[in-house]
Amino acid sequence: MYPDYHMHTTLSDGCETHSQMLAAAQGRGVSEIGFSDHISVKPVGWSMPLSSIPLMVEAVESLKGESGAVTVKLGAEVDYVVGKEAQIAELLKQIPLDYCIGSVHFINDWNFDTDPSAFKGIDVDAFYREYFSMVQRSAKSGLYDIIGHCDLAKKFGYYPSFALDRLFEETARVFSDYGVVFELNTSGRNKPCAEFYPSVGFIQMLHHYKVPVTLGSDAHKGSSIGQFFPEAVALLKRVGYSELALFSNRSRFWLNL
Ligand SMILES: [Zn+2]
Numbered sequence: 001m002y003p004d005y006h007m008h009t010t011l012s013d014g015c016e017t018h019s020q021m022l023a024a025a026q027g028r029g030v031s032e033i034g035f036s037d038h039i040s041v042k043p044v045g046w047s048m049p050l051s052s053i054p055l056m057v058e059a060v061e062s063l064k065g066e067s068g069a070v071t072v073k074l075g076a077e078v079d080y081v082v083g084k085e086a087q088i089a090e091l092l093k094q095i096p097l098d099y100c101i102g103s104v105h106f107i108n109d110w111n112f113d114t115d116p117s118a119f120k121g122i123d124v125d126a127f128y129r130e131y132f133s134m135v136q137r138s139a140k141s142g143l144y145d146i147i148g149h150c151d152l153a154k155k156f157g158y159y160p161s162f163a164l165d166r167l168f169e170e171t172a173r174v175f176s177d178y179g180v181v182f183e184l185n186t187s188g189r190n191k192p193c194a195e196f197y198p199s200v201g202f203i204q205m206l207h208h209y210k211v212p213v214t215l216g217s218d219a220h221k222g223s224s225i226g227q228f229f230p231e232a233v234a235l236l237k238r239v240g241y242s243e244l245a246l247f248s249n250r251s252r253f254w255l256n257l
């Protein structure tokens with residue numbers, strides 16, 4: 001039984017309500033679920049408006065008391081936007097979060113993970129350098145407990161001409177230095193890249209630098225909760241992980257694998 005710390009509801013771009021997601025989670029092999037709807041200080045269609053934050057808190061808090069066998073946590077997937085760190089910090093202070101996932105979905109004003117056709121003709125090498133630099137900055141910002149899908153650049157199956165080892169190592173070192181956890185996000189398996197975020201090679205590097213890990217399905221519907229978790233856990237054990245990070249009230253504790 002494992003935690004699933006990454007999922008969306010109708011408040012942002014998910015298809016089901018909080019109650020429907022919780023009902024679906026029963027019997028899917030998860031011990032706890034964390035709701036992590038999108039929050040973005042840059043207005044964008046797939047994120048909830050900032051004015052919905054009180055609704056989010058109310059919806060999750062009301063389920064915490066009646067969640068049965070599955071523990072419920074209040075998380076959020078909060079976009080990292082360069083130059084907006086103070087605004088994000090101010091926003092996060094006002095939400096009684098159990099944990100906060102920091103995700104990079106934008107390179108400057110380009111939301112790179114929505115339209116694969118936008119990759120045609122771009123400098124993919126430069127894109128990867130920029131992407132990992134943003135991910136590192138998100139970890140250094142101190143805003144986040146967990147860094148989300150930390151090689152999302154590969155989503156549509158575009159890869160740089162150079163080997164990624166050096167960027168993986170640099171990023172793993174930053175994660176370690178700044179005390180963030182990464183998530184093994186299983187949703188990549190259903191995308192053109194057809195593998196988990198991050199890749200096995202990156203996970204090995206993160207383990208080498210002793211960066212803790214947690215698990216997320218990035219479910220946008222109940223039937224995706226806990227997707228591929230047995231395989232993900234087997235992979236983590238193979239790499240050498242023996243525990244998962246859990247969060248409550250933004251403090252970290254551990255679950256043995
Ligand atoms: Zn995301």
Ligand SMILES: [Zn+2]
Binds near residue numbers: 006077
């Ligand atoms: Zn997500």
